[in-house]
Amino acid sequence: MNSIFGIILALCRASLSNDIDNVKYQIERLANAYKKNGTEAEYKAISSLLKNTAKKQVLNGSKLKISNSIIVGEELTRQVTIPVDKETASPLLEIFFSNDLPSEPPIFDVPIQTAVESVIVEWSNYPKLVAMNAAPSHSCLIYGLPGTGKTHLAKWMANQIGLPVVLARLDGIVSSFLGTSARNISSLFSFANRYKCVLLLDEFDAIAKLRDDPQEVGEVKRIVNALLQNLDERDNCGFTIGVTNHEQLLDPAIWRRFDVQIEIPKPSSMVIEKLLTYYMTPLQLSEAEIRFMSWCSSGSSGADIQKLSNWLKRMKIITEYQNDNIVDLMRRYSILNTGRMSDEIKKILSLSDDDILTKLKGEELNFKQKDIAAIFNISQSTVSKQLAKVNKEE
Ligand SMILES: Nc1ncnc2c1ncn2[C@@H]1O[C@H](COP(=O)(O)OP(=O)(O)OP(=O)(O)O)[C@@H](O)[C@H]1O
Ligand SMILES: [Mg+2]
Incomplete structure (x- = not known):
């Protein structure tokens, strides 16, 4: 019982200093100590409390404060200068802050909802996972038919993770000037890697579609290579979400870069x-x-x-x-x-x-x-x- 008193003291200390991650950690320790002592009822009561709280955090739409302290990078503000295509001056990206992002999740069948929530729950356990060398998923590909809520889902996930969205403007990125598109992709990723954000590559297939045009083959190769390289380098910065209607057009090498791949079906x-x-x-x-x-x-x-x-x-x-x-x-x-x-x-x-x-x-x-x-x-x-x-x- 002495060890339990020690944990309770640590728990009191953590809660008095408002250290919520530590509070959770101490509660877990407490549950395990009860288990070790053979007091199963107490162990179950505390464990279910922890589980329900984790679930509620996601379902209530409460944002994960931890992202801010864990993700390296500068804070995004509305004053930041947005990179543009050097030839046409079109912006390469658009920024969405919390107020511009949906607070309600899209409605899906329960298995999809639960699976999506598990990605966010991973992020709410970030410190614990990283400490055990099991970093959470850093990228997610959402694909499916038009109008099924993919963009809504991507923006809601970003809001849940508690980071603003850097939305790639593929119309600005894909330039008619040879070699410029690959350079624009690098500028986009440099920007996203510099700030704490979720990088959203919406309508990702726009790039892949160019492949149908024989005159574009060389340029598309350069773009795909730039994407692959930049996706690899982004591995440990923020979160990256790719969205597409035409997943079959995506290069298999790009597919493989995404830790999670979610297909959104038509609603049942x-x-x-x-x-x-x-x-x-x-x-x-x-x-x-x-x-x-x-x-x-x-x-x-x-x-x-x-x-x-x-x-x-x-x-x-x-x-x-x-x-x-x-x-x-x-x-x-x-x-x-x-x-x-x-x-x-x-x-x-x-x-x-x-x-x-x-x-x-x-x-x-x-x-x-x-x-x-x-x-x-x-x-x-x-x-x-x-x-x-x-x-x-x-
Ligand atoms: N499952 C859903 N739950 C709630 N709203 C939805 C759902 N599916 C679509 N919508 C609504 O329909 C509109 C279009 O959704 P959204 O833009 O996310 O679709 P999309 O899959 O990205 O489509 P596209 O492939 O054409 O880009 C949004 O206002 C969105 O809120
Ligand atoms: Mg969309």
Whole structure:
């Protein structure tokens, strides 16, 4: 028990001096001391406290203060001079400070959310990991279809890590002047390595795409080589995030440079429902309406859902449309957004109310009569009458 008292004293000292990393360390020691003494209940209680706190830190969106003390480099300020392309004077990068970055995480299925959070939790354990020669991941490649929340995720991760974002402007970097692009890449990385920041290489494929142009082969080789070399040198500075829609265009050697590679899929129906609820706030739709809209949106990206929700919100606010039921609204939306909806759903929405009603009741969708009533804004008895009529006709 003496050793436990020693740990409690150290814990008191650490908390009185506001040294949060040390507090955590002493709490861990305390848990282990209880384990060693065979007092399993105390060990479990303290361990679960530690685990939940680590999780909450990520989920609450609290930024990791440690990045500031651990990452070497100068503090970025709004006054800093941004490097430009020498020929065209286009800026090579843009800076996003905490206030410009999302504080809410994008919505994904739980396994992706948990995996992403683990990268951030690694950073919250930075001192402990480095002390054991197990430095956290320093680079992450995010890839997937357009509008699935990749840029949002990258910026949110940076905000969680507690560092500003240096966003590479590939339009400024890729120069039409021979040899200049490689020099611009070096200027970009020198800037990112000088300051405490997350380097974000968004739409990374813009570089790789040049490869299709036979006249650009030599220049692309130079750019890819410059990227490889600079990515290698950046290994222990800050965090680097690459984002791309066309991962197949990326050079395999570039792929390998990233410690973590996350594929972001199109949202599942559960995620679509969460996105609709999130983006419709403060307006509330019934569960049945959300399910119906989620079905209409199958195959859509997060960006499509955000657009749909914004449109629907406007319709629900404008007095002239407030009484329209969700089927009529979705019909109108499908005409205004032909490119955002699948052909199959567009075809179904063009059917009569009776046909849609039968489809919703059918085995595949299996909506309850009360849900159909909410979707069409009619009474349940009207629904059952309509269904009886349709069955009779068949
Ligand atoms: N899973 C999601 N959760 C929350 N918002 C999302 C999600 N997916 C997309 N969005 C929203 O859609 C918009 C577009 O997202 P974002 O720019 O991050 O997509 P992207 O994958 O980077 O697209 P692109 O490949 O076209 O660059 C943003 O406003 C974003 O917040
Ligand atoms: Mg993007």
